[in-house]
Amino acid sequence: MSGILYVTGTPIGNLSDLxxxxxxxxESVDFIAAEDTRVTLKLLNHFGIKKPMVSYFEHNKRERGEIICARIEQGENCAIVTDAGMPCISDPGEDLVKLCEERGIKTVVIPGPSAVISALAVSGLSTGRFTFEGFLSVNKKSRTDHLKSLANEHRTMIFYEAPHK
Incomplete structure (x- = not known):
């Protein structure tokens, strides 16, 4: 009998928001797929949870996705978490959910904080209709072309920006 993938929202900043x-x-899953195990360990320690973790992020998602799915197919339950907020929104967890869908693995969402909705709620901008564009390209031409394509958009627009190093 196959296990379940739980897409689990985590706090954006305040651990009390879990x-x-x-x-x-x-507490109940067999293991946790974490974007950054160091960040997730702080969360787990805060709540006294001890669970094995598998690192799952942009640069290992293909290999680890297969490993995670194989474990779930063998009957283990897994929670996927991101560093902060809802996994799978402009996040490699999206690929794991697709892989689970392709393999007939059940997924369940455990809702939690979302940076997109939180930013929109306090923006003071119109919230009735909006568009979320995710991360813009770091390539200057692609970024400019994308922004030009949105020039006539009248809805509130939300973008993610990668942290600068």
Missing amino acids: SPRAVETL
Whole structure:
């Protein structure tokens, strides 16, 4: 019998924002797929949760996705978490969910904070209709072309920006 992938939202900044349901899920799964195990370890330690973790991020998602799915197919339950917010939104977790769908693995969402919705809520801009564009390209021409394509957009627009090094 196949296990389940739990797409589990985590706090954006305040650890107290982790929902009781998310805590229960993290306590009950067999292992956790984490974008950054060091960040997730701080969260788990705060709640006294001890679970094995598998690193799952942009540069290892193909190889680790296969490993994670194989474990779930063998009956283990897994929670996927990101560093902050909802996994799979402009996040490599999207690929894991697609892989699970292709393989017939059940996925369940454990809702949590979302940076997109939080930013929109406090923006003072119109919230009735909006568009989320995710991360813009770091390539100057691609970025400019993308922004030009949105020049006539009248809805509130939200973009992610990668941290500068």
